[in-house]
Amino acid sequence: MPEAMKSPAYMSGFGNDFETEALPGALPQGQNSPQRCPYGLYAEQLSGSPFTAPRGQNERSWLYRMRPSVRHVGRFHKIDLPYWKTAPHHVDHALPLGQLRWNPSPIPTEALTFLTGLKTMTTCGDVNTQTGMAAHVYAATQPMTDEYFYNADGELLIVPETGGLSIATEFGLIEAGPGDIALIPRGVKFKAAPVDGPSRGYVCENYGAKFRLPERGPIGANCLANPRDFKIPVAAYEDKETPCRITVKWCGGFHQTQIDHSPLDVVAWHGNYAPCKYDLRTFSPVGAILFDHPDPSIFTVLTAPSGEAGTANVDFVIFPERWLVAEHSFRPPWYHMNIMSEFMGLIYGRYDAKAEGFAPGGMSLHNCMLPHGPDTQAFEAASTAALAPVKLTNTLAFMFETRFPQHLTRYAAELETLQPDYPDCWSGLEKHFDPAKREPT
Ligand SMILES: O=C(O)Cc1cc(O)ccc1O
Numbered sequence: 211m212p213e214a215m216k217s218p219a220y221m222s223g224f225g226n227d228f229e230t231e232a233l234p235g236a237l238p239q240g241q242n243s244p245q246r247c248p249y250g251l252y253a254e255q256l257s258g259s260p261f262t263a264p265r266g267q268n269e270r271s272w273l274y275r276m277r278p279s280v281r282h283v284g285r286f287h288k289i290d291l292p293y294w295k296t297a298p299h300h301v302d303h304a305l306p307l308g309q310l311r312w313n314p315s316p317i318p319t320e321a322l323t324f325l326t327g328l329k330t331m332t333t334c335g336d337v338n339t340q341t342g343m344a345a346h347v348y349a350a351t352q353p354m355t356d357e358y359f360y361n362a363d364g365e366l367l368i369v370p371e372t373g374g375l376s377i378a379t380e381f382g383l384i385e386a387g388p389g390d391i392a393l394i395p396r397g398v399k400f401k402a403a404p405v406d407g408p409s410r411g412y413v414c415e416n417y418g419a420k421f422r423l424p425e426r427g428p429i430g431a432n433c434l435a436n437p438r439d440f441k442i443p444v445a446a447y448e449d450k451e452t453p454c455r456i457t458v459k460w461c462g463g464f465h466q467t468q469i470d471h472s473p474l475d476v477v478a479w480h481g482n483y484a485p486c487k488y489d490l491r492t493f494s495p496v497g498a499i500l501f502d503h504p505d506p507s508i509f510t511v512l513t514a515p516s517g518e519a520g521t522a523n524v525d526f527v528i529f530p531e532r533w534l535v536a537e538h539s540f541r542p543p544w545y546h547m548n549i550m551s552e553f554m555g556l557i558y559g560r561y562d563a564k565a566e567g568f569a570p571g572g573m574s575l576h577n578c579m580l581p582h583g584p585d586t587q588a589f590e591a592a593s594t595a596a597l598a599p600v601k602l603t604n605t606l607a608f609m610f611e612t613r614f615p616q617h618l619t620r621y622a623a624e625l626e627t628l629q630p631d632y633p634d635c636w637s638g639l640e641k642h643f644d645p646a647k648r649e650p651t
């Protein structure tokens with residue numbers, strides 16, 4: 211009988227209704243809640259949407275476990291995770307408004323877990339009204355061995371950039387490396403361990419409605435993120451009777467409880483509320499095949515709606531490898547100001563609008579209505595380049611784009627990796643206007 215989760219195995223399909231059992235016959239058939247469950251398990255429902263949510267958005271799973279969650283979680287004491295901040299979070303730094311960019315933080319040498327190594331860069335919205343999000347960075351050098359966590363405040367979209375994470379959840383084991391994302395729904399217990407050396411990356415904590423696949427509209431039934439490329443773990447459990455700690459994040463506070471066993475004791479489960487992983491390199495981009503630069507919404511991998519049509523609580527957008535073929539066009543992003551707030555990171559390679567200064571593991575923040583666009587070098591190169599088809603290779607940037615203004619934490623404002631001269635990247639954009647000369651030079 212497996213006592214610990216060893217190697218991951220997955221099922222396919224975003225939001226499907228799955229059933230999986232780690233022991234034969236562990237999953238009750240034909241009903242959810244038999245008088246007595248197989249193997250002496252307890253039945254427990256985990257609801258990710260209100261019971262009465264419309265069928266298409268109704269999300270819940272049934273878990274068959276050694277002990278109900280009430281035996282894992284309760285009798286808390288408060289703990290402090292001082293770098294993990296939650297909206298609404300009052301501004302406690304002196305940094306004025308501006309376009310911001312940070313170099314990557316060095317990988318730490320001290321012992322940090324995914325939890326203790328997580329630091330908040332921005333927050334927005336309000337966790338109490340289940341709106342908004344937080345953008346975090348994490349650096350983990352140590353596994354969460356007998357430490358478990360769940361987040362009542364939102365789901366976690368984890369974006370590894372260096373090293374990978376092995377994430378043991380109640381639903382089974384997920385491994386995610388650079389180029390993958392992992393999505394851990396609100397309320398799902400897990401522990402994370404770095405694999406391949408220390409792991410560094412980004413996290414979007416989504417306080418709002420769960421991430422879902424965007425509509426494809428006239429694109430049709432295929433391309434962008436295809437549902438079958440989302441991988442959902444098969445059931446796997448720990449049967450471990452050792453002292454363990456569970457930390458719960460609840461409305462911005464951290465609460466801990468001690469137990470004498472592992473909470474990852476789910477032997478079988480069925481339902482459509484489950485963690486998953488996705489390889490961003492399986493995203494099939496659709497773009498401009500004749501001229502002009504489309505809005506980046508064509509690269510939306512997942513969207514968390516806000517309730518107002520087309521106005522996301524947060525979109526997760528990527529800028530993957532792709533061909534640039536547009537004729538008589540300025541191919542990089544245009545200069546723009548946006549009502550939405552854009553937090554960006556780089557997983558590998560270079561970003562075409564900022565070939566220098568935006569490094570893997572680094573970040574930028576272009577907040578609500580703050581102008582930005584290609585740096586001087588990128589503008590000049592793209593304005594004069596021969597417009598042959600060009601493949602952008604070795605590049606994977608992403609954006610957490612939210613309808614809410616993003617407020618900087620003190621940690622982010624005072625980070626020594628903040629680039630004080632970032633706005634200078636546009637200072638070479640000179641006036642070329644000449645009323646006597648219509649033809650561009
Ligand atoms: O600002 C950015 O670099 C992100 C971005 C990319 C793009 O192609 C169009 C708009 C946009 O905000």
Ligand SMILES: [Fe+2]
Nearest residue numbers: 546552576582
């Ligand atoms: Fe932008």
